[in-house]
Amino acid sequence: MSTITMTEAPSSYKLELHTAYGPVFRDVLNTEPRDATEEEVPIVDLDGLFTSTESRKKIAQAVRTAGTNMGFFYIKNHGIDDQVIAKAKSQFLSFVQQDTKLKEKVSQDKSKYYNGWKAPRSTNISRTESVDVKESFSWRYHPENDPDHSQPLSSLPSEVQPWIRGEAFVWEGTSHIPNFKTDILKYWKSCLQLARHLVKVFALSLDLPEDYFDSRTTFPGADGVLNYYPVTTAEETAANSVGLGSHTDLQLFTLLWQDEVGGLQVLTKDGQWIKAKPRPGTFVVNIGDFMMRLSNDFFKSTVHRVYNRAPVERVSMPFFFGVIPTCTSPENPPKYEPISCGDWCQLRFKLEAERMAKMLAERETTTKLSAK
Ligand SMILES: O=C(O)CCC(=O)C(=O)O
Numbered sequence: 001m002s003t004i005t006m007t008e009a010p011s012s013y014k015l016e017l018h019t020a021y022g023p024v025f026r027d028v029l030n031t032e033p034r035d036a037t038e039e040e041v042p043i044v045d046l047d048g049l050f051t052s053t054e055s056r057k058k059i060a061q062a063v064r065t066a067g068t069n070m071g072f073f074y075i076k077n078h079g080i081d082d083q084v085i086a087k088a089k090s091q092f093l094s095f096v097q098q099d100t101k102l103k104e105k106v107s108q109d110k111s112k113y114y115n116g117w118k119a120p121r122s123t124n125i126s127r128t129e130s131v132d133v134k135e136s137f138s139w140r141y142h143p144e145n146d147p148d149h150s151q152p153l154s155s156l157p158s159e160v161q162p163w164i165r166g167e168a169f170v171w172e173g174t175s176h177i178p179n180f181k182t183d184i185l186k187y188w189k190s191c192l193q194l195a196r197h198l199v200k201v202f203a204l205s206l207d208l209p210e211d212y213f214d215s216r217t218t219f220p221g222a223d224g225v226l227n228y229y230p231v232t233t234a235e236e237t238a239a240n241s242v243g244l245g246s247h248t249d250l251q252l253f254t255l256l257w258q259d260e261v262g263g264l265q266v267l268t269k270d271g272q273w274i275k276a277k278p279r280p281g282t283f284v285v286n287i288g289d290f291m292m293r294l295s296n297d298f299f300k301s302t303v304h305r306v307y308n309r310a311p312v313e314r315v316s317m318p319f320f321f322g323v324i325p326t327c328t329s330p331e332n333p334p335k336y337e338p339i340s341c342g343d344w345c346q347l348r349f350k351l352e353a354e355r356m357a358k359m360l361a362e363r364e365t366t367t368k369l370s371a372k
């Protein structure tokens, strides 16, 4: 009698993700996260980025490979000064260490457009996972802060004005921290300058003229976020809590500075979590949903999350870069209806805020019932 050996497939779970159009689901393996290989998340050398079209074309080759593979890569020789990064990080830590009352002065609850402070454990980006343990401080593009187009809002073309989402209260409410605005915006301006060059490389990697995005990046989506991940408590560890739950980024691409602590994980096509470990001197770059959409799915926006189990706090400083669309041809007709990047982001931000409000209301009802 012959015996048939069955190799059991590893078990998996369904992960729920947000998109601007509602939830989608992914199968994720229950295997331990492993380190990413250098092929999965490669290092792209930006040497020559600011020099010539020819040197940008070389970089574009590497970006094309990385962008169509995992949609995640590191960049080195990015030109952002270590001191600028260090100052932004230390200013953010001063902000975090303040009394809650002071942080509430710039609470996101006061914002129309998701600027300001979000308290720890106040968001839940993936319903399948726990609340997000992190706290964050966000600000959005305003031409007054843009060294290339420094001007008051009122002087912008009228069709652009409604898309400007920066709000002054975040700087007014932090003005008691010496040089906070200057140091944070110095970091943001460096990211903006780098992004405006990197977007040329992305254009080349899509066989477009390198200035393809230029008119659209005059007043870009350029959102800065500072994330603080406290040490995960014993209860949170037992509950398998995430620092920041599984999601894709929204815009064209993200420049992410992460400190040396680690915790960033990326989901492969096969549903395996892999760790994008910190590499000193680099930023992580990842493709956003909007780039995926306007490249007709050529580039991939990849699911990632932060799962921090280190015995120390962690800081990351992402910069989200976006523009207004079109990337189709008669041979490659659009798969999606046209939508502006601003509308696109607003759709999803709104869904998340509504869901969080609902969850808090449900929680309150449960507490009331159990107190009876
Ligand atoms: O903290 C990190 O490493 C990632 C942050 C992130 O994914 C985000 O803010 O969208």
Ligand SMILES: [Fe+2]
Pocket: 247, 248, 249, 304
């Ligand atoms: Fe992200």
